Amino acid sequence: MDDDYKRYIAAQARIFKALGHPSRLLMVDVLRRGEKCVCDLQALVGDDISTVSKHLSVLRDAGVVSSEKRGTSMYYRLTLGCLDNFLACTGALIEQRVLSQVRMIKAK
Amino acid sequence: MDDDYKRYIAAQARIFKALGHPSRLLMVDVLRRGEKCVCDLQALVGDDISTVSKHLSVLRDAGVVSSEKRGTSMYYRLTLGCLDNFLACTGALIEQRVLSQVRMIKAK
């Protein structure tokens, strides 16, 4: 029971971990607006395409995205929902922290 | 502009990264129900207390939690909102993946 709970949390942590890299979150953010091929995502993040491919496999293994081959290209789409709302919250947290840093600087 | 966007995404990725460790997500999950002292959280995850302390500093640096000393103990509380909703979504994703694995096993 408690062991199941820990396993469940570990599975969720894996999803957060997959999202916890700038290039991967950038790709996921763009995928919110619709599917993209690897080449598009490679142009977006600017890394070597093999690096992008490995990042995408991390996201796929975590279940965050799914892929489908059509013609010569592989298309990735988002499978994780609730991101709009949550990213708004993390964004608010970031805004808030920036503001508090500004206040700290002013208080000097 | 595009550079600011990348910085913003990187700041958000830092939050996901902080949540992307089983022990840290476990503590955060419990903190949803109210503040806890370090000793409580240490008992929860079972690691050395110095390890727990470092995990907490990662969460604090990312802005996910805040801390306050009262008496002899340090109390941590959650500062990031929207977690209930998002964890429900990641949970649904995990359920769905488990089910699809069961189907794959049965299909053999």
Next chain:
DNA sequence: CCATTTTGTGGCTATTTTGCCAAAAAGTCA
């Protein structure tokens, strides 16, 4: 069939993260 395009893998090094122990801070209580 062969050349080309697109994506994934293997292998490697550099960097980062993790988690423990020991010790330092910072309070608290007698």
Next chain:
DNA sequence: TGACTTTTTGGCAAAATAGCCACAAAATGG
């Protein structure tokens, strides 16, 4: 003050991650 409690920090070794290059796989077009 001095012993004790709670938490943090420094330092270290093991493990994991990131990102590049070279090459393999798979599909397409001529």
